[in-house]
Amino acid sequence: MSKKSLAILTLTPPVQASLRQLGEHLTIARKRRGESRRVWATRIGVHGTEATLVNAMSEHRLFGLTQEQAEQAISQVSSCVDDWKTDFKSCGVTERDIDTLTAQIDRPFLRDQRRQ
Numbered sequence: 001m002s003k004k005s006l007a008i009l010t011l012t013p014p015v016q017a018s019l020r021q022l023g024e025h026l027t028i029a030r031k032r033r034g035e036s037r038r039v040w041a042t043r044i045g046v047h048g049t050e051a052t053l054v055n056a057m058s059e060h061r062l063f064g065l066t067q068e069q070a071e072q073a074i075s076q077v078s079s080c081v082d083d084w085k086t087d088f089k090s091c092g093v094t095e096r097d098i099d100t101l102t103a104q105i106d107r108p109f110l111r112d113q114r115r116q
Contacts, residue, residue: 010087011080018076025063033062053113078114081105
């Protein structure tokens with residue numbers, strides 16, 4: 001069983017609602033396809049495990065979203081992720097851990113996609 005994160009408590013109600021709705025849409029889409037969580041954990045879009053927003057957007061209909069709704073959801077999540085260091089610091093994450101996470105979360109390839 002996964003451990004519940006305390007970071008969720010720092011999110012604003014609209015962001016929490018968006019994430020909850022996204023989770024519900026993901027569950028519906030996964031069940032419609034008859035796929036396990038394990039299969040979905042390794043798949044993002046029509047381009048398999050390619051970690052791009054284009055790939056993620058390629059399956060927006062599976063989540064019951066229009067192209068515009070999917071773009072809005074990505075914009076909301078991107079704006080939250082852009083300020084992740086401040087949020088993590090306020091939750092007591094150490095500088096060492098933040099440095100380790102920076103190598104993944106803020107690597108140029110991902111950071112540039114968030115800002116497009």
